[in-house]
Amino acid sequence: MERAYPILRIDDYDMAKRYYVEFLGFEIEFEWRHAADSPVYMGVTRGGLALHLSEHLGEPAGRLGAALFQVDKVLDFFEELKGKKSDMTEAPVDQAWGFTELRLLDPFENKLTFTSPTPGQA
Numbered sequence: 001m002e003r004a005y006p007i008l009r010i011d012d013y014d015m016a017k018r019y020y021v022e023f024l025g026f027e028i029e030f031e032w033r034h035a036a037d038s039p040v041y042m043g044v045t046r047g048g049l050a051l052h053l054s055e056h057l058g059e060p061a062g063r064l065g066a067a068l069f070q071v072d073k074v075l076d077f078f079e080e081l082k083g084k085k086s087d088m089t090e091a092p093v094d095q096a097w098g099f100t101e102l103r104l105l106d107p108f109e110n111k112l113t114f115t116s117p118t119p120g121q122a
Contacts, residue, residue, distance in 0.1 A: 005043070006067035007052045008110040013040050015107050016053055020044050023084055026051075047071075065110035074100050074116040094118050 010016040020026045026044035033040050039055030049069050071077055078092050081102075092102045098121040102114045 005050055005052050006065065007054055008065040008067065008106070008108070010053045010055055010106075010108050012107070013055060016042075019106055020053065023081065025080065065108075066113070067110070068113045068115065071114050071116050074102050074114050075119070077114055078102050 017028075021028060021044065024046065026046040026049075029043040029045045029050070031040055031042040039057075041052065041054045041056060043050060043052050049071070051067055074092055082088055090102060090104055092100045094100050095118070098118055099115045100118045104112045104114070106112060
């Protein structure tokens with residue numbers, strides 16, 4: 001099986017752990033640094049979802065990373081997140097193409113879209 005891993009730029013390791021691990025519920029699969037004080041390159045997973053996060057400098061300012069995650073039930077995932085952050089202003093949106101999407105921005109301005117088929121759609 002082939003698999004793609006989106007690589008998203010992060011600026012702060014601790015903030016990334018709070019957002020991706022504590023808030024979104026991902027688990028750290030691996031962390032790698034050239035030396036103790038070097039930028040981190042890490043992999044995180046949640047069920048069948050996986051992505052890599054990097055503190056290494058990439059494109060100049062203005063870069064925007066994005067990732068699309070197809071999940072079983074985006075509405076259940078939304079309720080899980082609401083339980084952790086009751087002041088969430090984001091809400092799932094039913095799209096014309098038959099999928100419901102929850103669009104989030106992480107603390108580093110990467111766009112994360114979680115999607116599943118809209119209930120009742122064929």
